[in-house]
Amino acid sequence: MNILGISAYYHDSAAALIQDGVVVAAAQEERFTRKKQDAGFPRAAALFCLDAAHSAEIDHIVFYDKPLLKFERLLETYLSFAPKGFRSFRAGLPVWAKEKLFLRSLLTKELAALPGCTPASQDLLFSEHHLSHAASAFYPSPFSEAVVLTMDGVGEWATTSVAIGRGRELRIVRDLVFPHSLGLLYSAFTSYAGFRVNSGEYKLMGLAPYGEPRFAKKIYEHLVDVKPDGTFRLNQRYFNYCTGLSMTNARFQQLFGQPPRLPESPLEDFHADIAASIQQVTEDIILRMTRALAKETGQRNLCLAGGVALNCVANGKILADGAFAHVWIQPASGDAGGALGAALAAYHLHAEAPRSVHHPDAMFASALGPEYSPAEIEAALLAAGARSVFVKDDLLFDETAEALAAGEVVGWFQGRMEFGPRALGNRSILGDPRRADMQKKLNLKIKFRESFRPFAPSVLAEEATEWFDMHAPTSPYMLTVTKVAEQRRVVSAQHAAAHHGMKDQHLVRSTIPAVTHTDFSSRVQTVQAGQNPRYHRLLKAFSEITDCPMLINTSFNVRNEPIVCTPSEAFACFMATDMDRLVIGNFVLKKSEQNRALAVNYASNYEMD
Structure with a gap:
């Protein structure tokens, strides 16, 4: 069928x-x-x-x-x-x-x-x-039965729902309905902080560790009434999404003492504190829900979907909390899924x-999109005027690893395109996480985005526990945040806590500074040979050269551009940025060998997010 x-x-x-x-x-x-x-x-x-x-x-x-x-x-x-x-x-x-x-x-x-x-x-x-949403999470999961928690802005009426899955059966047993929405609450603060709703929530989450949650008490007192089981109601006197064309109103602005930040204007400590406050409240609500559901149902397995399930900091807290023994999150948790x-x-x-x-799951590493044959890749590169060399596998991975270890930024295009918002090693931009300047370089010269935004590491699954405080055996979809292991840190927790503001964002905190956020957190992707053999092989080659079993992995695109799909799009992005090398299948392109006339101011084609 x-x-x-x-x-x-x-x-x-x-x-x-x-x-x-x-x-x-x-x-x-x-x-x-x-x-x-x-x-x-x-x-x-x-x-x-x-x-x-x-x-x-x-x-x-x-x-x-x-x-x-x-x-x-x-x-x-x-x-x-x-x-x-x-x-x-x-x-x-x-x-x-x-x-x-x-x-x-x-x-x-x-x-x-x-x-x-x-x-x-x-x-x-x-x-x-x-x-x-619930079906997208339960049916591909490795569980025969589970609680399924869906949280988003709003569907038809539901904003949060609980389902029970057993075998082929899946039944929603309760929900919270509009206008009381955790997704819309978070989006209201996203808008207030000057980011775009439905895409800027990632930014708010990344900004939060730079701030102090000093407005959390005010949020509880005025905006949201939360019960012990995590159910809640929003005070609509402060919001405008029911009756207007914006998320918040003047009363909301008066509560926090500042007007909404204008997009692209400077970020201040105030905005980081706003982000930290709503992130803490969001985590608290979700943890109350998951603890209550685990106690009520006696279930040990939890599946997550909906846009809120892309809040990987909250996901990490759920795992660390341990109310559920096993958690599986749909990698395309948003509306695409x-x-x-x-x-x-x-x-x-x-x-x-x-x-x-199926084990580990039925998503096939989320590699469900188009792929291109060597002949198709070669034809696309020739049509674009690219200069490339075909390199066989026995040299490709070592040569690419050596280039990365030497400080090059590499566009990595392999196999089938990923489904969902994350690049997982098939449409990725890669760099050396040991280099203190790499995070800033990738943000400003490759992605054309704000310098505070963190990057994720892809790490060999078999080495992950040596570098990170893992709360689950694997994290294949880059959907949970954990901490860099104590032995990899180069400053004390006290020193880091005293220097975690926006002005200290480039302080070196660990031996892998480019993937260590200001609070020692890191959004980890574990890579297994059975799920992504080519990416695993590259990580292994890099580890053999450097004794570091990971790479920075960010999506192959510039700010507000969709992740590249075709070889020609990959070449255009490569030429428009400061990437040093592009590897598409077995075809290797070096920036120094390309016709610079093919470069365009390509980032300006995309509206800022």
């Missing part, structure tokens, strides 16, 4: 294909259109998935939420706040009246335009938003097909 899942029309559109319950292909539309967080119908992503089906008949096409329920929320929210909410209601109504109320006919039309895809009405199914979850829900719940449990 072949099932195509679709998420679209809000943000992070995507398509995913499963065959007899096995995930075959999945990709975000932004990777093909080059439009960050593309919300349109995922035509290119769907075509990629259909191609992966090899002309097999598609039995069902599943949309990841129920638009009529979402419209019900829009309407009831307006009526609840009327006439105050009329401006917001008026802004959204034309889109609903034109498209979203008639989504079945719109989807049928879009799908019929795809070659080889002519869905009958009965073949088009609709899943609920949080059920799609809803496409995959919708397809899996249709297979196991609608078609009632049995489920098999």
